[in-house]
Amino acid sequence: QRQVEAGRLLNADGAFERALPYLERARALLPDYAGPGNAYTELAVAHRSLGQLDRAVAALETLVTLDAGAMDAWARLGEWRAMLGDTAAAIDALEEIVYIEPFDPALHRRTAALAGATGAWAREVRAREALVALAPVDRADALYRLALAYHRAGNRAAARRTVLRALDIAPDFVDAQELLLELYEGED
Numbered sequence: 001q002r003q004v005e006a007g008r009l010l011n012a013d014g015a016f017e018r019a020l021p022y023l024e025r026a027r028a029l030l031p032d033y034a035g036p037g038n039a040y041t042e043l044a045v046a047h048r049s050l051g052q053l054d055r056a057v058a059a060l061e062t063l064v065t066l067d068a069g070a071m072d073a074w075a076r077l078g079e080w081r082a083m084l085g086d087t088a089a090a091i092d093a094l095e096e097i098v099y100i101e102p103f104d105p106a107l108h109r110r111t112a113a114l115a116g117a118t119g120a121w122a123r124e125v126r127a128r129e130a131l132v133a134l135a136p137v138d139r140a141d142a143l144y145r146l147a148l149a150y151h152r153a154g155n156r157a158a159a160r161r162t163v164l165r166a167l168d169i170a171p172d173f174v175d176a177q178e179l180l181l182e183l184y185e186g187e188d
Contacts, residue, residue, distance in 0.1 A: 003029065007042045016046040034066035041073065053080055064096070071100050078110075087118040095123075098130070105134050112149070121153035140170035147179060159183055 003026035010019035023046060026039035034040065040063035047056035060077045064070050078093030094111040101107060112127035114120075128146040136142045143166035150159035160183050166176045 001026075001037055004037050004039050004042060007039070007046070008037075011042055011045050011049070014049075016049045019046045032066060034063055034070065038063065040066075044073075044076065048080070053084055056080060057084065068096070069100055071097055074100070082114065087114060088120065091115055091118075091120060091123055102130075103134060105131055105136060108134070112145070116149065116152070121149065124149045125153050125155075140166045140173055140176070143169070144173065144176045144179065147176070151179065151183065156183055 003022045007019040007023035007026065010016070010022065019042065023039050023043045027043065030039070040059045043059040044056040044063070047053070047059060057077065057080050060073045060080070063073045064077060067073075074093050074097045078090045078097070081087075081093060082090035091111060091114055094107060094114065097104075097107055098111070108127045108130045112124050112131065115124035115127060125146070128142070128149045132139070132142045132146050143162050147159045147163035147166060150156075150162055160180070163176050163180045163183065166173060167180065170176070
């Protein structure tokens with residue numbers, strides 16, 4: 001623990017390079033420790049601050065292997081994997097958090113946005129379905145976005161049913177009306 005504390009203090013002072021030997025020693029002494037004050041979290045901070053994002057990700061991957069409930073580590077892992085361009089792995093990390101915190105709408109929105117931006121339509125649909133199930137304030141918008149996800153995933157029937165549910169709530173919802181027209185025009 002003293003090794004980790006020395007590394008943490010050096011990290012806090014911005015001496016990331018000097019922190020690494022202490023943190024590596026701590027990891028070698030207690031390689032399976034993933035509780036509070038673990039070496040992996042501080043190693044990730046030091047490597048990230050030194051611009052070694054791949055090493056930071058590796059430290060967090062080890063940590064979540066040892067402690068699957070490390071929500072902060074999963075969140076950082078998702079963000080950093082996305083920065084490395086590995087969006088599928090970033091979505092995996094976000095979906096792991098869902099198992100820990102299934103009622104967090106912001107998490108489902110982030111997952112849906114990342115999945116939609118990368119063309120992972122089935123994963124976007126799953127995240128959007130969860131958002132609708134969480135009874136959002138703007139239910140019509142949530143249903144519309146779910147209908148779009150169904151449409152992109154190639155499930156036109158589900159897209160039509162869902163956009164009609166959105167229009168039941170908000171009949172003047174122009175984007176939903178346009179999507180419905182597009183869905184029916186494409187049937188010819």
